[in-house]
Amino acid sequence: MDDARLRQRLKEAADAHRPDRARILARVERGLAAPVPTGRPTRPARPSVRRRWTVVVAVTAAVTAAVGLGGLAATSLDDRRPGPVTTLPAPGPTARATGTVGPGSNRWWAQSDLAVTTGSPVAGLTVEVRIVRTPGVVSTGHWRTRPAEDFTVTVTEEARALVYRWTLKPGRTVPPGPHAFAAQYDHAEGARDASGDTYRVLLTGPDGGRTLLRGGFGG
Known part of the structure; x- marks a missing residue:
């Protein structure tokens, strides 16, 4: 080509x-x-x-x-999954409480008795008695069967009640057994209605467990 x-x-x-x-x-x-x-x-x-x-x-x-x-x-x-776990405190001391108006109360004066029975040692204790301020109510004193030096005691006048409070001092203990706390007060002449009066007892065990007791003083 x-x-x-x-x-x-x-x-x-x-x-x-x-x-x-x-x-x-x-x-x-x-x-x-x-x-x-x-x-x-x-x-x-x-x-x-x-x-x-x-x-x-x-x-x-x-x-x-x-x-x-x-x-x-x-x-x-x-x-x-289960929700967040709530850690509850250890069981508190075994105890019971009963509130009554003392048999020595009269038409002008009364005593509210609180019997507390503990079934195990107590490392912390606060006892509170509230007396409704009916006519003529004025505090006249208080007492307890445990040693006086073991407790700090106050009486507070609130608008509607007298508040008696016993607080066990740090380092002191309460052994198992019956114990009594009493709030004393004057009132207007006549039979006084105690149905509004109340108590509150908070007990703490050596391991930190707590027990709360509440109640009243009847009619």
């Missing part, structure tokens, strides 16, 4: 060629993404930017789905 005919066929082939633009763009992207040679051992070419983006999207979707399921599973487990 002579040179003229060869050039003619090459020209015809060139005129008939239609470049694949998508393939060319892909090659350009791979070329941009390829690492710059540094003289180190060659590594496989990294995937194209478009392919990496596709992978990132897929992985992100998978991770999102996994996290979502994990959150649901955690919520489900939490729903089955």
Whole structure:
């Protein structure tokens, strides 16, 4: 084949060629993404930017789905777990109390007696007797069967009641057995209604356990 005919066929082939633009763009992207040679051992070419983006999207979707399921599973487990545990104090000392109006009370004066019986040692004790301030009520004294030096005693005049309070001093103890506390007061002449009078006894054991007793002094 002579040179003229060869050039003619090459020209015809060139005129008939239609470049694949998508393939060319892909090659350009791979070329941009390829690492710059540094003289180190060659590594496989990294995937194209478009392919990496596709992978990132897929992985992100998978991770999102996994996290979502994990959150649901955690919520489900939490729903089955018991609530916060509340630590209760140790059981307090065994005890009982009874309030009565003393038999020596009369038309002008009265004594409210509180009998407290403890079945185990007591390391802390607060006894409170509240006498409603009916007409003429005025404190005239108080007493207890335990040693006086073991307690701090106060009598407080509130708007509606006289409050007698015995508090065991730190370091003192009360042994098992019967104990008595009494609140004394004057009142207007006649029979006084004691149904509104109350008592409160708080006992603390050597281990910190507490017992609370409440009640009244009857009619």
